[in-house]
Amino acid sequence: MILVTGATGKVGGHVLTRLREAGHQVRALSRDPDRADLPADVEVIAGSPAQVDSSAAALAGVDAAFVCLVGDVETQARGFAEAVRRVGGVRRLVLLSSSAVLHPVRHRIGDEHRAAEELIGAVAPHATLLRPGPFHTNSLWWAKSIREQGRVRCLVGNNPGAPLDPDDLAAVVVAALTSAEHARQRYELTGPEVLTSAEQVRTIAEVTGRELDFEVAAPAEVVAMFASITGDRPAAVTNVAALHSAQVPWGRTTDTIQRLLGRQPRTFRDWAAENAHLFK
Template sequence: MHQEGERQMILVIGATGNVGGAVLAQLIEAGQKVRVLVRDPAKLGELGGKVEVVKGDLTKPETLDAAFAGVDKVFVVLAGDDLATLAGNATDAAKKAGVKHIVMLSSSTVVEPFATLLGQWHIEAEAKIKASGLAWTILQPGAFASNTLHWVGSIKSQGVVFQPTGDGKSAPIDPHDIAAVAVKVLISPGHEGKSYVLTGPEALSAAEEVAKISAVIGRPLKFVDVPEAAAREGMVKAGLPEVFIRAVLEAHAMVKAGHGARITQTVEEILGRKARTFDDWLKSHGKAFQ
């Protein structure tokens, strides 16, 4: 058993991404011992100098031993269309190294009645984590506030956001809050065997989000509810892979059908403070749309 106050070694996988990067920064701020597994250490920037860095790749199990050796807890973000294999590789390496607890970033799509490719990928990955025999905690966030950054191009060039979500709403969560929950789960007891659905505190349609961005940047913006076929055409032209296009369109259809607006109090329950609003997120990131 670890003594009270003793620092444990925490491995972060996915530290160059939106949530993983915030988890890394907050763990460093909390004075934790941190190691990261990354494909490209250069992408860590200045944070790379504050932690142990191991170059490796979840798709290549032979590169994982050095990253997992001596690790107590793991935070893992999976990306791609074969999440179950990646989750299996992570849990195999974790078991081999004697890791005690694995925390996985999943998706709230797993608990929605609206079946999606994204949901299925995460259901399969969660099953691998749960079957591993390790202590686990699974975080299931809904729409990220930062997803709106995909609109930057059309906002800057045309003052318009095109999206096939109609009046459907989501409850956008600030990735900083997801990371704060992850850090709390990693460094405090009592979260083993639990899955947490995480959302922001308010349900907003895309048109309402666009109006808030418009107010922040001080110029008029328009939301256009485009047909799904037009959205697909745009993504094909942008060169996105078919499996990704299908996953995005299904997520949009889920929101349009009214299945994205669930609000939970979990962030507040775990952190002891209110979840950040979309307006809060815009205070830090609104300049990106100007």
């Protein structure tokens, strides 16, 4: 039995599908099982990683667990780590972290994922830590304005990044869940090419046959926007500073996916062409 948290998310959904296709028994931890609408052959436990009791119930009897934390990452990691301790450990554990932990500019996102790595590592020192950068699917943040206005106002700057297909990441997750050779490894994962935000928008324009305008929102404007949503201005300041920094750690490619999967990761253009309808 393999536990998947975040089973309806952009990564967890692919992990769930790949595990089921490979014939594995899957259990999911879901905040809202009814809305999750998972396949009938998936055992569903109601709860979240932050809830020790429900996480412990979900972990009982599993051989491996995929941990994907969203929202208050540190709080969720603390609860899940306590659940791992309560059940006496898990043979294989894969934590979806972030390359934000490698950023030289200290910021809230990186700090939370760093804390999660430490909390999970304390109870599962054999855990596999996955540190992806941005995903191809992040460009869906722009889909509404592209469809309705033919423009993108980018909130994360125009720094280079090597975006990754979530399904490529899911393939790595499944490999780590089903083989002991990935224990204690820390993998930095990227796509095959470095692109700025403007270059991603240009690619979307080409595959959709549309002319698109691109501009970068001023950092001060983005800070004000995030602070108004979260009520946490200090976190907004540090996160925006990191995103707009020229030192982003995801601004280069790695060969991790090719080494682990024996193939090149999927390009942004291929993903955009397949999903062009979402931008029309």
